Amino acid sequence: MKFKFLSGLSLICTLWPALAETSIKPQSAYLLPHAEKSVLTDLVRVSADMLVAAGERGHILLSSDGKSWQQSPTPLQSSLNSVYFVNPNHGWAVGHDASIIASTDGGKSWQLQQFLPELDKPLFDVFFTDEQHGFAVGAYGLFYRTKDGGQSWQQEFHAELANADDQAMLAELKDSDPEGYQAELSSVLPHINRVFANKERLVMVGEAGFWAVSTDGGTSWQRQPEFYNGSLFSVSQSAQNTLFAVGLRGNAFRSSDNGQSWQQIALSSPATLNSVVAADGLVWLFGNSGVIFKSQDDGQSFQLIPQTEGKAVLNGITVGKDLVLATEVGIKTVQQVVSQ
Incomplete structure (x- = not known):
């Protein structure tokens, strides 16, 4: 899961x-x-x-x-x-x-x-x-x-996922030009990159700072105000209910108030981040150029895990004390890095 x-x-x-x-x-x-x-x-x-x-x-x-x-x-x-x-x-x-x-x-x-x-x-x-x-x-x-x-x-x-200007344009087209309305729908909606679920709601993120939430299992969505104007590739939430979102050029963010406000996380690498995983009291960031960050304090600070092979890491999970990674050159294992 x-x-x-x-x-x-x-x-x-x-x-x-x-x-x-x-x-x-x-x-x-x-x-x-x-x-x-x-x-x-x-x-x-x-x-x-x-x-x-x-x-x-x-x-x-x-x-x-x-x-x-x-x-x-x-x-x-x-x-x-x-x-x-x-x-x-x-x-x-x-x-x-x-x-x-x-x-x-x-x-x-x-x-x-x-x-x-x-x-x-x-x-x-x-x-x-x-x-x-x-x-x-x-x-x-x-x-x-x-x-x-x-x-x-x-x-x-889901036209409600478009930005405010495009929603107004779509509303006008729907009445005046139904064919144009359907054509525009497929061009103005944002790329949706990732979905995350917790007990109360779904959160999804995408291009140009897009993020939206659903409280009815994904039947309907509410677009949220952007806190970053670049693409977001992953979103997750820790056991402490802290939200994390990561994206282009090493941009990473955390929210301790369920997304009402976001703070940028200072990282030592500008590599694009592909995934964020919060599990077992740790928060992991996986990115291009072999970048792996680990946090033991709910994302308030991150430690860079040194890698000798600078290949993109797309996702990862912990197996015992090891990290098992999905990368651009296949499965990789980083041993003895999982500890509090």
């Missing part, structure tokens, strides 16, 4: 069956002898004894210990950007070609649920509240929802 007001302008369009809408047919991923050394973009813990990583060319990898990895067969070669398991059996992965694949056996096998290469837009993240209800998000406000475990997916256009 990942630890990632509906206005009158919202429009829902049914696009199922998505697999039948393209003349380009998906091809199964190649099973490679060293897939654990390929570009990997996400890594999650599914259960106490199972980790799942996802990455380029449709690769899905499984491990019980973070050391030995096996590739699972998948039905496509599209690069995957995110993987999410709602319980130890049921998981989904999303990526390029607006693709969605699903597993019901803990990641051992995967079924194709959506593949739209002619759309030419990637999905960046996926989240489920239970085995039946979930959504996937991506470029240009791409938003698909399912209420039946992914047997069908419906596209939604």
Whole structure:
């Protein structure tokens, strides 16, 4: 599992069956002898004894210990950007070609649920509240929802996610030029990069300082005032209810009042940050050029973990005293760095 007001302008369009809408047919991923050394973009813990990583060319990898990895067969070669398991059996992965694949056996096998290469837009993240209800998000406000475990997916256009000026323009177009309204919807909505859930609400972040919250499981969203004008790539929350958001050029922020105000975190590297993970009393930042930061005081200060190999780190989790990382050169382990 990942630890990632509906206005009158919202429009829902049914696009199922998505697999039948393209003349380009998906091809199964190649099973490679060293897939654990390929570009990997996400890594999650599914259960106490199972980790799942996802990455380029449709690769899905499984491990019980973070050391030995096996590739699972998948039905496509599209690069995957995110993987999410709602319980130890049921998981989904999303990526390029607006693709969605699903597993019901803990990641051992995967079924194709959506593949739209002619759309030419990637999905960046996926989240489920239970085995039946979930959504996937991506470029240009791409938003698909399912209420039946992914047997069908419906596209939604959440116009309330646009900025104030664009919302006013959309409201005018909706009455005067319905065709122009639908065309503009797909161009003015922001890229949505990551979703995070806590007990009370969902938070998602994206380009140009975009962030929004939902208190009804993602059915409706409320765009929040920007606290930074660059792209945000990840968001998380600590056990102390401190929110963290990270993005371009080493920009990192924390909020101790549920997002009402944000403070920039001073870091010793300007590398772009890809993920923030708050777990077990520690806060980790993972970024380009091999950058890893660790905080033991709820993000008030961060220590840079020295790395000899300056490859981008996309995500990471702790296994015992070690960090297991998804990087641009595959799985990497940093030993004996997890301590209070």
